[in-house]
Amino acid sequence: MRDRVTVLAPAKLNLALDVVGILPGGYHALDMTMQAVSLYERVVIRRSPYLDLALPGSNVKPGPGNTAIKAALAFFHYTGLLAGADITIYKSVPVRAGM
Numbered sequence: 001m002r003d004r005v006t007v008l009a010p011a012k013l014n015l016a017l018d019v020v021g022i023l024p025g026g027y028h029a030l031d032m033t034m035q036a037v038s039l040y041e042r043v044v045i046r047r048s049p050y051l052d053l054a055l056p057g058s059n060v061k062p063g064p065g066n067t068a069i070k071a072a073l074a075f076f077h078y079t080g081l082l083a084g085a086d087i088t089i090y091k092s093v094p095v096r097a098g099m
Contacts, residue, residue: 004046011039011093039093043068048086051076058091 021029053062
């Protein structure tokens, strides 16, 4: 069994975005048109007994509100796995660029 996986997460450009409603969890229902662009983040996930996030070279503070942490927690909850992950995201997409 592998102890780590590396994936590329492509950036997208929102060409059109309309809020069309509110979902039960309070999120907005969206209708959007997107285009992938040549920028991407490199995400490395390693096995770990703890859940940790690092964003080297970025001024983003990793914390419980970070989307990567929320996604990992949702994954563990959904699968019932009692595990952790050491997540490292090497950013190349500008932070809060609206992409």
